[in-house]
Amino acid sequence: MKNKLIYILIVFFSLTSCEEYLDVNDNIDAPAKVDGYLYLAGVTQQYQNIYYDLRAIAPMTQMMGTTSYSNFASNYYNLGSDAGGEIWKMTYFSQGQNLENLINQSIAAEDWTLAGIGLAMKAFSWDLLTKVNGEVPMNDAFVSGLLQHDYDYQKDVYEQVRKWAYEAIEMLEKTDDQSYGDKLTNNDFIYGGNKEMWIKFSYAVIVRNLASLTNKTDFSGTYAQELITAAGKSFQSPSDDATVTVGAGSQSAPYSSYNNFWGTARGNLSYSYFQHDYAVQVFTGTVPEYEEATGDKIHILDGNPYYPVELADKQIITDTLSNELGHFDPRVTVKLATESNPTYLNLNNIDSVKTYQYYGGTFTGKTGPIGQAPSFYGRTLTSQYQGTVNDGIGRWIYRDDAPYILTTYSEIQFCLAETYWKIGQKAEAFEAFKRGVSADMQTTARYIRTGSEGNATGGDKITTGAFNSLASEYLNGPYAGGLPLADFSLSHIMMQKWVALYPWGAQEAWVDMRKYNYDIDYTGDVPSTGNGFVHGIVEQKKDTDPSKVYKGFYLAPAQVEGRKGSYYTQNEGSPSYRIRPRFNSEYMWNIPSLETIKPISGTADNYHTSIPWFVYPGDLPQ
Structure with missing residues (x-):
């Protein structure tokens, strides 16, 4: 990638002057028109803002704990702060009018490929925006001269997102009258101007949009077939994954923002964010058993300090029988951090890799139930990129030169699996599920950058070869391909999707967790005061409840x-x-x-608890 990222944040004003010498319309510093393709680089690079807001969203999915955005980890009261507002800023400002200009100018010039790319990105961004924020100003968003912008309800935004995506496909399927040359390849940091890939991406947006509606009472009749059709036209393999390339350069980069937001050079993850204890339990197969009456764990006296409690009989992702063929999930060695093997020895030795130990923190504290969580780079210290012992440029997707992941083939397959499950086609759901797990193994392996043997200078603590060998075993083992169809459940689909999204896709994991109402035990349409929760207690389904989706997942006020x-x-x-x-x-x-x-005013103290339309089985209450 060339070091010429173009951040064009230009606001065009239509100004009329009575004096010729005051006319700014011909000012070379404020041109009347910028060629459409010049917007493209800056618009695509704004997707780094998603990673900004994952610091707020990931703690609410129990992917991360944090000592920084602790109010979000506490499910959050944050009026008076811009924290968690970067996706909003991205959609309305950083992309905003620039993206509108790209689309409108390209349509006027009949630059169909460029217009289609713009519409595809618009659909993606607005789908994300409404899922995170609910009601948003849409029709008034870019109307000049307004002093007040009315809000549109989520149902209408959802329909418009799909309309933009289908319009993108229509544009991309047209034949351009011109050759773009390197205008697209040099400025499109996602697919390099490949229109066929942008068509697949547009269908992926449609799939993600519809997948959040699986609990609607009319999902099977209204949305399911559209999702299945779109999935078939979307990504066909992990090589189609949508990512944004970054310039990187670490400390030698012209601007720090050339590096990935999660890399060591920018210091944003540092040691203020760490893996949550729930993430460790899921990835290591150590979801505990809780006493039904008290909610207490069953502690083992004189037991192994790494396994101090009884574990639930039914684990969903893996278990602790790591020496049995296919039981060990190698994604734990890459997606989670460990202090084990600090000098990076025997990284190709499978038996050595299996001995690593993982610890998670609480919602807002680094010390969890069995030990202290490391940073995402693998040390219980603030990240350093220099010195005798350091984290280098980071590891996996927590690395200066790692791309931003937008969506993957694996995610689309899990959306498809859930859809087949909801319409009663269990065998088809199982096949899509297996494709999803296999694809996530491939996507995970793609970003492994193995550390230097014997040097405590950062990197992943496994080789790609060792990972792929373990992945092959796992894919044929009892938690994936070897899972009996009779035992296959919705939990397998959704928890494997949660693992696949970890942590780059926390925003979609949060969609799913809200869609299933955090596994709160309630009656009727949605939880409410006295019907699922009161001020100090949330009533959640027990792990033994077959209808509970996220086994082991309990909110902060749960009585366990x-x-x-x-x-x-x-x-x-x-x-x-x-x-x-x-x-x-x-x-x-x-x-x-x-x-x-409505139904809760945007100025109410509890507006952040207002349940979105996509969660309701029917329409919003009036």
């Missing part, structure tokens, strides 16, 4: 050991279901529009 906390009083007992609109725009100047949102 290691939880038993409480939310902010403003939550009125409920977990968060949306992130508020960005404070520095909406709560500064768009209050009248926020106040009109």
